[in-house]
Every structure is written in structure tokens, then in C-alpha cells.
Amino acid sequence: xxxxxxxxxxxxPVSWGWFQFLLLLTFPLHMLAMNAMLGGLAxxxxxxxxxGTLQKQLAHRIxxxxxxxxxxxxxxxxxPLLFVQVLYGQFLYSSSVLMGTFWILIVPMLIxxxxxxxxxxxxFTQLGSAGPWIAALSFFLLAAIGFFxxxxxxxxxxxxxxxxYFSHKNGTLLSFGQPQFWPRYLHMLLGAxxxxxxxxxxxxxxxxxxxxxxxNHAEEVGxxxxxxxxxxxxxxxxxxxxxxxxxLMLLFMGGNVGATIAFGVAxxxxxxxxxxxxxxxxxxxFYHAIALVVVMTFMRSWLRSAYLKDVFTLDQLQVVPQxxxxxxxxxxxxxxxxxxxxxxxxxxxxxxLEGKQG
Amino acid sequence: xxxxxxYLPETGGGFLIALISILHVFVSHFAVGxxxxxxxxxxxxxxxxxxxxxDFTKKHARFFLLVxxxxxxxxxxxxxxxxxxxxxxxxxxxxxxxxxxxxxxWVFFTVEIGAAFVYYYMFGRMDxxxxxxxxxxxFIAAWMSLLVINGIIGVMLTPGSWAQDMDFWAGFFNPSFFxxxxxxxxxxxxxxxxxxxxxxxxxxxxxxxxxxxRFSAKWALVTLVFTLISGLWYLSVLPDQSQGLVxxxxxxxxAIQPLTAAGFVSFLLLMLVAGIVRPSLxxxxxxxxxxxxxxxxxxxxxxxxEAARRPYVINGVMYSxxxxxxxxxxxxxxGFLRSALWVQNKEVSEENLELAGEEIFINxxxxxxxxxxxxxxxxxxxxxMSYRALVSYLKKIHELRYFMPPFVxxxxxxxxxAAYIAGGLHGKEVxxxxxxxxxxxxxxxxxxxxxxxxxxxxxxxxxxxxAKEEIVAMLRTLNEISEExxxxxxxxxxxxxxxxxxxxxxxxxxxxxAIDGKAIFETHCRLCHGVEEMAPMIGNIDRxxxxxxxxxxxxxxxxxxPFGGTAEEQEALADFLASINQGGK
Numbered sequence: 001x002x003x004x005x006x007x008x009x010x011x012x013p014v015s016w017g018w019f020q021f022l023l024l025l026t027f028p029l030h031m032l033a034m035n036a037m038l039g040g041l042a043x044x045x046x047x048x049x050x051x052g053t054l055q056k057q058l059a060h061r062i063x064x065x066x067x068x069x070x071x072x073x074x075x076x077x078x079x080p081l082l083f084v085q086v087l088y089g090q091f092l093y094s095s096s097v098l099m100g101t102f103w104i105l106i107v108p109m110l111i112x113x114x115x116x117x118x119x120x121x122x123x124f125t126q127l128g129s130a131g132p133w134i135a136a137l138s139f140f141l142l143a144a145i146g147f148f149x150x151x152x153x154x155x156x157x158x159x160x161x162x163x164x165y166f167s168h169k170n171g172t173l174l175s176f177g178q179p180q181f182w183p184r185y186l187h188m189l190l191g192a193x194x195x196x197x198x199x200x201x202x203x204x205x206x207x208x209x210x211x212x213x214x215x216n217h218a219e220e221v222g223x224x225x226x227x228x229x230x231x232x233x234x235x236x237x238x239x240x241x242x243x244x245x246x247x248l249m250l251l252f253m254g255g256n257v258g259a260t261i262a263f264g265v266a267x268x269x270x271x272x273x274x275x276x277x278x279x280x281x282x283x284x285x286f287y288h289a290i291a292l293v294v295v296m297t298f299m300r301s302w303l304r305s306a307y308l309k310d311v312f313t314l315d316q317l318q319v320v321p322q323x324x325x326x327x328x329x330x331x332x333x334x335x336x337x338x339x340x341x342x343x344x345x346x347x348x349x350x351x352x353l354e355g356k357q358g
Numbered sequence: 359x360x361x362x363x364x365y366l367p368e369t370g371g372g373f374l375i376a377l378i379s380i381l382h383v384f385v386s387h388f389a390v391g392x393x394x395x396x397x398x399x400x401x402x403x404x405x406x407x408x409x410x411x412x413d414f415t416k417k418h419a420r421f422f423l424l425v426x427x428x429x430x431x432x433x434x435x436x437x438x439x440x441x442x443x444x445x446x447x448x449x450x451x452x453x454x455x456x457x458x459x460x461x462x463x464w465v466f467f468t469v470e471i472g473a474a475f476v477y478y479y480m481f482g483r484m485d486x487x488x489x490x491x492x493x494x495x496x497f498i499a500a501w502m503s504l505l506v507i508n509g510i511i512g513v514m515l516t517p518g519s520w521a522q523d524m525d526f527w528a529g530f531f532n533p534s535f536f537x538x539x540x541x542x543x544x545x546x547x548x549x550x551x552x553x554x555x556x557x558x559x560x561x562x563x564x565x566x567x568x569x570x571x572r573f574s575a576k577w578a579l580v581t582l583v584f585t586l587i588s589g590l591w592y593l594s595v596l597p598d599q600s601q602g603l604v605x606x607x608x609x610x611x612x613a614i615q616p617l618t619a620a621g622f623v624s625f626l627l628l629m630l631v632a633g634i635v636r637p638s639l640x641x642x643x644x645x646x647x648x649x650x651x652x653x654x655x656x657x658x659x660x661x662x663x664e665a666a667r668r669p670y671v672i673n674g675v676m677y678s679x680x681x682x683x684x685x686x687x688x689x690x691x692x693g694f695l696r697s698a699l700w701v702q703n704k705e706v707s708e709e710n711l712e713l714a715g716e717e718i719f720i721n722x723x724x725x726x727x728x729x730x731x732x733x734x735x736x737x738x739x740x741x742x743m744s745y746r747a748l749v750s751y752l753k754k755i756h757e758l759r760y761f762m763p764p765f766v767x768x769x770x771x772x773x774x775x776a777a778y779i780a781g782g783l784h785g786k787e788v789x790x791x792x793x794x795x796x797x798x799x800x801x802x803x804x805x806x807x808x809x810x811x812x813x814x815x816x817x818x819x820x821x822x823x824x825a826k827e828e829i830v831a832m833l834r835t836l837n838e839i840s841e842e843x844x845x846x847x848x849x850x851x852x853x854x855x856x857x858x859x860x861x862x863x864x865x866x867x868x869x870x871x872a873i874d875g876k877a878i879f880e881t882h883c884r885l886c887h888g889v890e891e892m893a894p895m896i897g898n899i900d901r902x903x904x905x906x907x908x909x910x911x912x913x914x915x916x917x918x919x920p921f922g923g924t925a926e927e928q929e930a931l932a933d934f935l936a937s938i939n940q941g942g943k
Contacts, residue, residue, distance in 0.1 A: 005699055007360040007447075010454035013526065022461075071427055071471050074435060079464050085442075085450070086457050093361055093446035100364035100443045104374070107436035114428045162362075166702055169365040169720070171443070325458035325526045329465075336465035339495060343472045346492065350483050 005162040006311055007090040013322040016314040019083045024301060026079035028294045032195065033073040035293070038142055039196010040203070041066060041117075043225055045135045054217045060124050061203050061214070063135070066117045069199075074110070087314060088156060088304070095156035098164070100171025102148050113141035143189065150185040151175050157307035183240035190233040195293065197225030198286055205282075207355070219282060226285065227277040234270055248306050252299070259302045266295045359680060359698040361446040363720050367729035371444030376664075378440050380657040382433035384549065387542065387656065389426035389470075390504045391550030393497030395577065396422065396477070397490060399554065402573065404486055410566040416481045418557040423478045425553075427471065445725070447680035448514075448671045455524055456510050463506040469499040504546065508539045515667045516596065521674045534595050541588040544581045545656065551577035552625070552652040555633065559645035564638075571640040575633020582626065589659075597673070599760065600666040607841070608761050610665040618658025625651035668761035671725075677763035679725040686766060694718060694767030706770045711788070715778025718771055722763070729783065740779050742814040743806075745788045748776035750807035757844070758811065801859025804852055822862045829857035849923050850877040875934025878927050893938050901936035908932060 012019065044062030047055040085092055096103050116138035120131060127134060155161060155175040164173050175181055204211075204218020241249055252263040273288035305314070364371060396419055403411035442449040453460065473496035480489060509530040513520055520529030554574035561567040593604060606612050628648045632639035667673045676682050681689070689697055695704050695714060698721055703714035719736070727736040743751065752772045756764035765772055781788040805815065821829055830853045832839070833846035846853060857863075879889070896904065907914065908921040908928050921928055 005362070007699060010450050012454055013457065019457075067427075068475055071431070071475070074431060075464070075468050075471055078435065078467070079461065082453070082457060082460050082464065085453050089450045089453065093442055093450055096439075097362045097364045097443055097446060101366075104436075104439055104443060107378070107432060107439060110435075111429060111432045114432060115424075118424060118428065165362045165700060169363070171364045171366075320524070322526050325456075325462075329458040329461045332462045332465045336469050339469045339499070340472050343469075343476050343492065343495070346484065346488055347476050347480060350480055354483070 003163065004159055004311060005094070005165065006159050007094060009090045009312075009317055011318045011320045012086060013320060014326050015319055016087060016317050018326065019086050020301075020314065023080050023083040023087065024297060026076065026083065028297045030073065030076040030080055031293055031297060032290070033069060033076050034146075035192040035195035036199035037066065037069045037073045037196075038139070038146070038189070038192040039194065039225075040069065040199045041135060041139045041142065041196075042193050043196055043200045043221060045132055045139060047221065048132045048135065054213060057211075057214050058200070058204065058218050058221065061206075061218075062200060063117075063121045063124050063131075065203055067114070067121055070114050070117055087317070088308075088312075091156040091159060091308065091312070092152070094159075094162055095152050097171060098155060098162065098168060098173040099148070099152060102172070102174065103152060106145050106148055109141045109145055113138040113145070116141070146189060146192075147176075147185060150181065150188060153304075154178060154181055154184060157304050159308070159311055180240065180243040180245075183236055183243045187233060187236050187240045190229055190236055191293075191296070194226045194229035194233060195289055197222040197229065198282075198289055200225070201282055202286075207351075210355075219280075223277045223280055223282065223285060226289070227274060230270065230274055230277070230289075234274075244303075248303060251302070251306055256302075256306075259299065259306075262295055262299050262302065266292060266299065269295060359447075359694070359700070359721055361450075361680070362700040363724060364443050365720055365724060367724070368731040370724070370726075370728035370731050370733045371440070372726060373728070373731070373733045375437075375440050375444055376661065378433055378436045380653075380660055382430070382437055383660055384653050384656050385425055385430040386434060387504075387546035387549045388422075388553050389430045390497075390500045390543075391546035391548070392422050392426065392553060393493065393500050393550075394547065395550040395554050395574075397493040397497060399570070399573070400486070400490060400493065408566075408569075410563050411569065412482070414557065414561055414566050414570055416478075417561075418554065419478045419481060421557055422553075423474055427474060431467075431471075445671055445680060448676055451672065451676065452510060452514070455526065455529065456513075459506050459510055459526075459530060463503050466499045466503040466506065470496060470503060473499060501543070504542060505539060508542055509535055512538050514672050515600065515663060517673055517675060521672075534592060537588060537592040537595050541585065541592045544585040544588055545659070548578055548581040548585055549652055549656065551575070551581060552648055555629075555640065555648055556645040559640045559642045567640065568637045571633055571637040575629045575637070578625075578629045578633065582629070596666065600673070603666050603668065603761060604662055608665050608668065610668075610761070611662050614658050614661050617654055618662075621651045621654030621658065624648075625655060665761070669756065669763040679722045679763055681722070681763065681766055686764065689766045690768070694722070694771050706768075706774045711774050711777040712782040713778075714771070715774035715776070716782060718767065718775045719778055722766060722775070726762075736779065737783050740784070740811075743780065743810050744786060745776050745780035746790075746803060747806040747810040748780050749773055751811040752776060758842075800852070800855045804848060804856040805859055808846060808848070808856070818860055821860045824861050826854065826857045826861050826863050829861050830854065833857060849927050850874065851927070875930035875932075875937075878923060878931045879934055882921060882923065882931070889938060892935065896935055896938055901932055904935050905929065905932035 040062050044059045044066070047062070048059035116134050120127070120134045120138065124131060151174045155173070158175065158178070161173070161175065176185075199222070201219040201222030204215045204222070208215040241252065247255075251259045254260050269288050269292040273285050273292060276284035276288055396415060399415040399418065400412065403409075403415055438449075473492055476484075477489070477492045477496055480492070484492070509532070512532045512534045513529040516532045516534040518528060518532045519525070520532060551574045555571060555578065558567050558570040558574055561570065593601065596604065603611055606615075625648060628644065628651065632644045632648075669677055670683075671678045671680070674683065685697075693705075695701050695706065695717065698717075701714075701717040701721065703710050703717055706714045723736060727734045727739065729735070730737055740748065749772060751758070752765040752775060755762050765775070767775075777788045780786040809818075833853055833856060836843040836845050846856065848856065883892075899907070905928060908931060911918040911920050921931065923931070
């Protein structure tokens with residue numbers, strides 16, 4: 001058997017359960033924002049290229065929202081990346097180094113994609129036919145970033161591959177050759193495009209009374225995109241399940257009660273979302289989809305634990321207790337939420353006032 | 359050693375960290391100071407009832423948003439990525455200790471984003487009182503982000519008692535926390551003024567350009583003074599060794615200081631001349647030059663701060679190459695390669711000498727040295743050294759150069775590293791020293807072992823023909839020639855041999871083989887003891903007992919070190935001391 005290269009983890013200040021809780025609390029937020037970004041941009045791009053007036057209006061509205069969404073994708077990504085480093089640092093730091101050259105490329109790629117999004121927003125009209133190209137470049141870069149994230153998140157769960165370091169010291173080891181990589185990445189990508197449809201429909205609803213045609217068009221486009229893409233994604237999901245090592249696949253098929261229940265609930269939620277989208281019931285689709293994303297993140301976490309269980313379980317992390325910083329964090333979090341609430345209220349007041357003034 | 363090394367021999371991780379972090383801090387400090395600048399620019403517009411100034415402020419807010427939200431926030435994530443790639447062990451240690459500080463910073467970052475968007479998109483749409491409140495909320499959140507990050511960065515330079523107990527609060531409120539916070543606050547305001555100066559240069563309306571140029575320059579000059587004062591406070595709380603490095607002992611810092619000073623003077627002059635005296639001179643190239651000057655000052659500070667904690671990445675806790683200080687003894691005893699996880703050669707043999715050496719290089723030296731790159735190239739740094747010089751140099755590397763970590767590992771591993779550098783990189787001969795070499799051959803060997811790490815022989819050609827005694831005297835007082843040198847630590851015999859070699863007196867070197875007990879006394883004892891005072895101290899102690907006592911002088915008097923010469927020299931010195939009461943030899 002080849003030797004395993006797994007670093008010694010550092011100690012943690014509070015029980016691992018707190019970090020798992022915070023990870024599962026914040027990661028769905030990142031996923032939803034990322035889905036809105038990627039799916040919204042793809043649908044906006046498609047609408048822009050379709051060329052009709054209503055389509056261009058919708059594309060423009062998506063373009064205006066995009067920089068704000070990207071800001072929150074990044075922000076909501078920071079917290080789960082922090083907590084996953086605390087829980088699985090010895091794997092994640094190692095896998096990041098193993099693909100270091102690609103991993104660091106994410107930074108310039110994201111900066112270019114983000115500036116592209118701002119350019120697309122601020123110069124939407126002036127750019128003319130160049131606009132979709134800028135949007136396409138941003139989309140390509142963001143999808144490529146997702147590709148690198150998928151590589152790293154899979155690689156960190158496969159420590160038996162870490163020995164390949166010695167032939168990739170320059171950080172060029174990727175995991176897309178693994179049988180489960182492509183279904184995993186496509187499942188994530190298609191899911192993002194589908195949920196992006198619901199985001200587009202939500203954007204259309206903004207000031208619905210002033211632009212009823214746009215709202216109806218956005219809902220039509222958003223729900224139909226969601227319906228088709230989610231249906232396709234269910235099939236890809238099964239492909240992903242079958243591509244997993246047998247032992248892991250069986251976890252969701254009776255091997256583990258919790259994982260099986262979660263899988264069952266996810267299937268029901270997917271069916272519910274598809275049915276609601278088919279019936280054009282937006283909010284019902286929306287809530288089913290949100291719940292589905294949350295359950296999916298739970299299943300993803302389950303899968304990672306199962307990948308690593310022979311070499312590491314979270315209860316092996318040594319706790320050197322110091323709880324006061326965490327309490328301080330929760331106090332800050334509440335204060336931060338109050339501040340954000342105040343900002344939303346004040347902004348809403350402006351929109352209400354402007355609405356009244358026509 | 360616990361984590362793999364991302365090995366880009368010609369680039370080096372340090373260069374990537376410097377590149378990302380210097381650009382990031384120049385923007386992230388703008389993100390803090392710029393918040394307050396926007397508030398006061400808006401207040402100025404409101405107070406003077408000037409729509410052009412309010413328009414300027416809104417345009418500047420858009421510029422602010424584009425620079426800080428995109429480049430600032432993504433390069434901030436970039437720093438996190440790059441430090442985790444280049445030094446995962448230190449990143450992991452800090453993340454695990456200060457996870458909730460980062461989590462708190464994340465909350466402030468979220469509020470910052472929300473407030474920045476509302477401030478820009480609601481400019482002119484929201485009532486000005488609420489709008490200014492949004493500006494204040496932004497600034498407070500941004501400053502709190504700075505405060506939190508300042509606590510974590512500070513622990514790397516001045517860990518205080520955290521180094522012992524790893525207590526979160528002791529680390530966070532470390533000895534440089536407050537001076538660093540005040541210093542960074544002023545530098546953030548200064549940089550914000552510089553960005554304002556730049557925006558003013560792009561303003562078409564002449565009156566607004568002049569007004570906002572003066573406004574920005576006043577900010578810059580006032581904050582510059584406070585930056586200087588708080589900088590001195592910051593410097594005063596640094597540990598002595600870090601202060602020494604900052605004040606010139608670190609060549610890395612010394613190299614950057616003239617540039618930083620030039621940037622500082624340039625910035626000062628530009629603000630005075632093109633900001634206060636003749637604001638109409640604030641044209642785009644002038645403002646661009648001010649930006650470059652400010653970037654140089656900021657870069658100089660960050661560069662200095664990073665280098666001031668050498669040889670550590672976390673001062674007193676973890677060396678730059680990720681080796682924990684507390685692990686040194688165990689690694690020296692048990693061997694570095696055996697303990698390192700990501701190596702293939704666990705043992706050193708004559709067959710794998712260079713391969714094992716390369717793995718040691720990657721794990722111990724590559725953190726700071728590139729191979730053939732621009733930054734701290736190991737090939738250039740060791741060009742004059744032979745294999746033997748390297749073997750000797752590695753043993754005392756941290757003594758000769760305080761800012762370098764000690765070599766960690768067994769003697770055999772030291773040989774492997776020397777073999778990789780001398781043989782693998784330079785293609786030089788890898789040959790063990792000849793133990794039985796005659797005294798003529800010892801001169802070059804002594805030079806290689808003791809001098810060649812810093813000097814090429816031709817650099818010392820001026821010593822050719824100088825009297826041997828004079829060179830011996832110089833060797834004993836090398837520290838008076840340069841602070842970076844220590845007096846030559848060899849035996850009396852070695853002094854003579856090295857001096858003979860340096861002076862070109864190789865024909866006389868053969869005469870140095872006889873060991874002179876009196877000369878040894880002069881070298882080792884004379885600094886504190888005269889010959890005449892030794893006579894009553896020795897009394898009638900016999901020669902053999904004197905020999906024994908020389909080996910444990912510290913037991914006679916704690917301030918005396920045991921005699922450190924060779925056994926032959928100890929014999930000769932014992933003979934000499936025993937002969938004192940008989941009139942000396």
C-alpha cells in the first residue's frame with residue numbers, strides 16, 4: 001500500500017460541531033448567490049443575444065444586478081471557506097498546494113470577470129454588440145473558477161492521490177480525470193443555471209407594477225429554464241450517484257439512515273419544484289428550490305465525511321477550549337445583521353418614495 | 359515539512375506574496391480611509407452648497423467602489439490564497455487560533471459591502487442626513503475590519519505571551535496592536551487623500567479641481583505628520599532584534615529604505631507644491647506620480663514589516679520555512695528528513711546525497727530563496743562557496759546572518775544540502791575535507807570554511823603582502839571592521855595559517871605547525887588575565903590538574919567559558935601555565 005501524506009491538523013478552540021454548524025449555515029448562502037450569479041449571467045447573455053426589446057431589457061436588468069451579486073458570492077464564500085479550513089485544513093491546504101498554479105489563477109480570473117461584469121453593467125448600451133462578448137468572457141471565467149473549485153474540493157477528499165505531489169511539485173495536479181469529477185461538476189453547473197432562472201424571475205418582479213410585461217417575461221423565461229434544466233439535472237444527479245465508489249453510493253441507498261433520508265427528501269423536493277415550475281407557481285417553486293439547495297449541501301458534507309472516514313473523522317480534532325471569541329463573534333453577527341437590516345430599510349424607503357413620485 | 363511545498367524554483371512564493379499583498383494593502387487602506395474622505399467631501403459639498411463638489415464626490419464614490427469592491431476585496435481573498443499556498447503551516451496555525459477573529463472581520467466586511475453599495479447607488483436619492491449616516495456606517499465597518507486584521511497581523515511580528523500560551527486575547531491585543539492600529543489608520547487616511555488628489559486631477563471643472571486638490575493635499579499633509587509620529591511609536595515597541603533589522607541590519611530592508619525615503623519625499627513635495635502652493639499643477643501625470651510615491655511608501659512599510667520578523671514567519675514561534683522553533687532540538691537529533699512528511703529520501707547516503715539535498719533545499723531554503731530567479735537567488739548567493747565552505751557555513755548560518763533560520767537536521771543532512779548547492783546547482787566538486795592535510799593546505803581550507811560564504815578571494819587581494827601579524831590582529835577584531843562580522847574563532851595555529859594564506863605567505867605557513875602555549879594564552883586568556891596574576895592563582899597545582907581544570911573553567915567561575923581550543927592546544931596551554939611559576943617557557 002502506498003504511504004499516505006496527511007499533515008497533522010492544528011487544534012481548534014471550540015468543539016468541531018460549532019464549525020460544522022457554521023459551515024452548513026453559511027455554505028448554502030454562497031451556493032444560492034453563486035447560482036444567481038452564474039445562472040443569471042447565462043440567461044442574461046442568452047436574452048441579450050436573442051435581440052428582442054423585452055429580452056434586452058431583461059438582460060440589462062440582470063447586468064445591473066450582477067456586480068452586487070458577485071460581491072455577495074465572494075463575501076458568502078469567505079465564511080464557509082474559513083470554516084472548512086478549520087475542519088479539514090490538513091486536506092484542503094495540501095490539495096490547494098497540489099493544484100497551486102491553477103488555484104492562484106482564480107484570483108486574476110475573478111478580478112477580470114468582476115470588472116467585465118461592471119463594464120457590462122455601466123456601459124450596457126454603449127457597448128452594443130460587444131456587450132454579449134464581455135458577458136460571455138465573464139461567464140466563461142466564472143465557470144472556469146467553478147471548475148477549479150470542483151477539482152480542489154474533490155482532490156481534498158482523495159488523500160490517496162496526494163502522493164502524486166512528487167511528479168507535480170509545481171502545483172499542476174488536477175482531479176478531473178476521476179470518474180466522479182464530470183458528473184459532479186455538471187451537476188453543480190446545471191443546478192446553478194436552473195436556480196439562476198428563479199433569480200431572473202425574481203429580478204423581473206422588482207417594480208412589477210411599472211413594468212408588468214418585463215415581469216411576466218422574466219417569470220416565463222426563469223421558470224421554463226428552471227424546469228428544463230432541473231429535469232436534466234436530475235438525470236445528471238443519478239449519473240453522479242452511480243459514478244461514486246460503491247461504498248459511498250450505497251450510503252444514500254440504505255447504507256446510512258440519515259444520508260438515505262436526506263436523499264429521499266431531496267428527490268421529493270426536486271419533484272415538488274419541478275411540479276410547481278410546470279404549474280407556473282413561482283413562490284412554491286422558489287421555496288422548494290431553496291430547501292433543495294440546503295439539503296444538497298448537507299448531502300455534500302455527508303459525502304465528504306464518508307470519503308475521508310478511513311483516515312480522519314472530525315472528532316479526532318483536538319480541542320483547546322476558548323469559547324469567548326466565538327461568543328464575541330455571535331454578538332458581532334447580530335449587530336451586523338441589525339446594520340444590514342437598517343440599510344435595507346433605508347433603501348426600501350427610497351424606492352417606496354420614488355415609486356410614489358412615479 | 360508538515361505540508362507540501364508549492365515549488366516554482368525561478369519564481370518563489372515570497373515574490374508572489376509581495377506582489378499581491380503590496381497592491382492589496384494600497385487598496386485596502388484606501389477602502390478604510392476613503393470612507394471618511396467621502397463623508398467629509400460630501401459634507402464640504404453640502405456646507406458650501408456646491409453641486410460640483412457633490413458631483414465630484416459621487417464620481418469619486420464610483421471610482422472608490424470599482425477599486426475597493428473589485429480589486430480590493432478579490433486581492434484580499436488573493437492574499438488568503440497565496441499565504442495558504444506558500445506557507446500553509448503558518449496559515450493553518452493562525453486560522454485555527456484566530457478563526458473567530460476572521461469570522462468577526464467577515465461580518466464587518468459584509469456590512470462594508472452593503473453600506474458601500476447603498477452609499478453609491480443612493481447618492482442624491484436618499485436624504486443627505488441618512489446618506490451621511492450610511493457613509494459613517496461604511497467607515498466604521500471598514501475601520502473595524504482593519505482593527506481585526508491588525509490584531510492578527512500584529513501577532514506575527516510581536517506575539518507577546520501568545521507565543522507561550524496561544525491565548526486568543528493575548529495574541530490579538532499583542533504588544534504592537536495599538537501603535538500599529540494608529541499608524542495604519544493614519545496611513546489609510548493619507549492614502550485616501552492621495553486617491554482624492556487623483557480624482558481631483560480628472561475633474562473638468564477648474565474651480566472644483568482646485569478646491570478638491572487643496573482639500574486632499576491638506577488631508578495628506580496632516581495625516582503624513584501623524585503617520586510619522588505613530589510610525590516611531592510603532593518602531594519603539596518592536597523587539598530589539600526587529601528594531602535592529604529595521605535600522606539597517608537586514609540587507610533586505612536596507613535595500614528598500616532609500617526607495618521608500620525617496621517615495622516619501624516625493625509625496626511630501628508633490629502635496630506641498632501641487633497641492634497647496636499651486637493646486638493648478640495637479641494634472642493627471644502629477645497625480646499619477648503622487649500615487650506611485652504613495653504606493654512606494656506603503657510597499658516599503660509592508661516590505662519592512664515582513665522582513666522585520668525574520669528569521670521567523672511568526673516571531674519566536676515558527677521560522678520562515680515553517681519549522682517550529684520548539685522542534686529544533688528533536689529535528690537535529692532525529693534528522694529532518696525522517697520527520698518531514700513530503701519527502702521521498704528519508705535517509706541520506708552517498709548515493710542520494712544531492713537528491714536528498716534538493717529535498718532539504720525545497721523544505722528549508724526555498725521559502726526565501728529562488729533557484730535562478732530574481733528574488734534572493736541561491737545560485738548567486740553561493741557562487742563563491744565551495745562544498746566545504748557550505749558545509750561549514752550551514753552550521754553557523756543563523757549566527758552569521760541573524761535574519762536566516764538555523765539549518766535543521768543532522769550533520770549528514772547538512773552535507774547533503776551543501777552537495778546539492780555546490781554540486782547540483784554549481785557543478786562544483788563535492789569532496790570531504792582532508793583530515794591529514796599539511797598546514798600549507800589548511801590556509802585555503804580555512805578560508806573556504808570561514809570567509810568564502812561572504813568573500814571571494816579576489817575581494818581580499820589587498821591583503822597580499824601585508825605582514826602576517828597584522829592580518830592576525832585584523833582577524834581577531836573583524837567585528838570592528840564590520841558589525842556583520844564576528845572575530846575569527848579559530849585556534850592560534852589557525853589564525854596563523856589563515857593569515858599566511860591571505861597575505862600570500864604560504865612559504866612560512868609550514869612553520870606554524872608548532873603550537874605555542876604562550877600564544878594560546880594571549881588569544882584565550884589575556885583579555886581578562888595578566889601572566890603575572892596567574893602565578894599566585896596557579897600556586898602549586900600540577901600540570902595535569904591544570905589541563906583538567908581548563909576543560910571546566912565554568913565551574914571555577916560562572917562567567918568563564920571552558921577552554922574551547924583543540925586538545926593539542928589545551929595541552930600546550932597547560933604546559934605554559936604550569937611553567938609560569940618557573941619563569942615561563
